[in-house]
Amino acid sequence: MSRNWCWWCTVVCAVAVVGTGVRWASVSGAVILPKIPDVLNPPVPDGIDLVQQSAFLESTEQDPEVTPGLFQGDMAMDNRMYRYWRVGLNWDVFPERVWPNGTVPYAISPLYDVDDQVTILQAIRTLNFMTCVNFVPWNGKDKDFLLIWPIKYPKGCWSYVGKIGGTQIVSLQPPDDRSPNCLGNEGRAIHELMHALGIFHEQSRADRDRFVKIIWDNIIPAFKSNFEKQSLKNTTYSFEYDYNSIMHYGKNYFSIGKGKTTIETKMPGIKLGQRQALSKTDCLKINDLYKCLDNPKISKKYYNLCKTLGI
Numbered sequence: 001m002s003r004n005w006c007w008w009c010t011v012v013c014a015v016a017v018v019g020t021g022v023r024w025a026s027v028s029g030a031v032i033l034p035k036i037p038d039v040l041n042p043p044v045p046d047g048i049d050l051v052q053q054s055a056f057l058e059s060t061e062q063d064p065e066v067t068p069g070l071f072q073g074d075m076a077m078d079n080r081m082y083r084y085w086r087v088g089l090n091w092d093v094f095p096e097r098v099w100p101n102g103t104v105p106y107a108i109s110p111l112y113d114v115d116d117q118v119t120i121l122q123a124i125r126t127l128n129f130m131t132c133v134n135f136v137p138w139n140g141k142d143k144d145f146l147l148i149w150p151i152k153y154p155k156g157c158w159s160y161v162g163k164i165g166g167t168q169i170v171s172l173q174p175p176d177d178r179s180p181n182c183l184g185n186e187g188r189a190i191h192e193l194m195h196a197l198g199i200f201h202e203q204s205r206a207d208r209d210r211f212v213k214i215i216w217d218n219i220i221p222a223f224k225s226n227f228e229k230q231s232l233k234n235t236t237y238s239f240e241y242d243y244n245s246i247m248h249y250g251k252n253y254f255s256i257g258k259g260k261t262t263i264e265t266k267m268p269g270i271k272l273g274q275r276q277a278l279s280k281t282d283c284l285k286i287n288d289l290y291k292c293l294d295n296p297k298i299s300k301k302y303y304n305l306c307k308t309l310g311i
Contacts, residue, residue, distance in 0.1 A: 097162030098198055099133070102290040105145035107138040112150065116174050116183045120148055123189035130283050130305050132292035133197060146196055150174050157182035157191070162198035170196055187275035191246050194282065198289055202241070202248040203263065206230050211241045211266055218260040226254055227262075238288070242281040243270045244311060280310030 106124065108117055124135045138145045144165050151158075151171040159170045170192050172182040182188045203212060206229050214227050242248065243265060250273025251261050263272060283306035284293070293299045 097164070098289065099163050102131075102133040102292075104133060104135045104197070105138040105142045106135050107145060107147050109147070109149040112172075112174060112183075116172075119183045119186055120172065120189050123186040123193055126186060126190060126278065127193060127197075127286070130278060130302070130309060131286045131290065132295075132298060132302060133286060133290055135193075144168070146170050146193075148172060157188050159192040159195040161195050161200060163196075168196065185276065187246060187277060190278060191275060194247060194286065197286060199247055199282075199285060200230070202245040204228065204230055205241065207241065211243070212272075213264045213266060215260075215262050215264060218255055218257075218262050220254050220256055223254040239281050239285060242279055243267070243272060244274060244279040244281075246275060246278055246282050248272050248274075274311070277311050278306075278309075280306050283310045 108120055112120065127133055128135055135146075144163060145167065146169075147167050148170045150173055151169060155171070155173050157172055160168055172189055172192060174183055175181055182192070202208075208229060216224060216227075219227065249263055251263050251271075252259075253262055253273070255262050265272060284303070287293050287302045287306065292302045
């Protein structure tokens with residue numbers, strides 16, 4: 001049995017609920033998770049009745065990334081971050097929002113069953129393999145870490161963007177009788193982890209109107225703001241627009257009704273919103289953001305991995 005498989009089994013099987021408190025059991029004992037801070041109530045945009053809007057989204061069978069009250073459906077942002085997003089966010093101005101040395105401590109909730117934990121770990125292993133970012137199991141001491149948790153309110157698939165400090169939630173709703181939700185495969189977990197690393201949605205680029213058309217009349221009125229664009233100061237434009245990005249909206253996101261398209265491509269036959277795997281450009285963006293491509297010792301390795309394994 002390989003060492004990697006033993007490590008996998010240890011991570012997946014070592015999580016337990018002890019008594020009434022949540023603990024992470026390990027071969028060396030248990031580490032008590034800190035109290036989750038009150039970060040789970042993002043501001044609701046003006047004019048939205050959250051209860052009615054939630055019921056409406058559920059009745060129209062929206063994608064699990066479509067969450068009322070969250071920026072663009074699956075991103076939790078404070079007012080400061082939102083202001084800077086509007087003018088064009090430059091991570092060089094906010095170095096504290098990029099994980100130092102590309103190291104990301106994480107903990108996975110024991111509320112997930114083993115299959116769901118394996119799916120989450122597959123997403124983590126993919127990012128660890130294809131980029132120089134290093135997700136590491138939380139040691140119980142690091143102040144800043146990701147806590148992957150099936151949040152009930154607001155439920156769905158969502159994340160903060162970049163490192164915010166402290167206990168940072170990534171919400172991945174497990175499967176239920178209606179839908180696989182966020183864990184039908186590793187793709188949605190990768191999407192939310194990409195947000196946590198600092199990547200925004202592809203269709204929010206300032207140049208997006210050259211590539212897609214927004215059908216404004218088909219968008220739920222209260223959520224038209226989710227289709228806003230960044231300014232031309234966006235820093236990711238060394239890469240071509242990526243229809244195939246795992247970070248791109250699907251064609252029916254925030255639609256007023258089933259079959260009503262909200263985004264059309266300007267190139268026939270192109271599908272949007274895949275949640276299967278990193279695209280070549282997704283992979284290169286992360287490696288670029290975390291300076292993997294600037295290091296001559298590793299740049300060729302990660303460039304080739306992205307070009308070979310990205311879809």
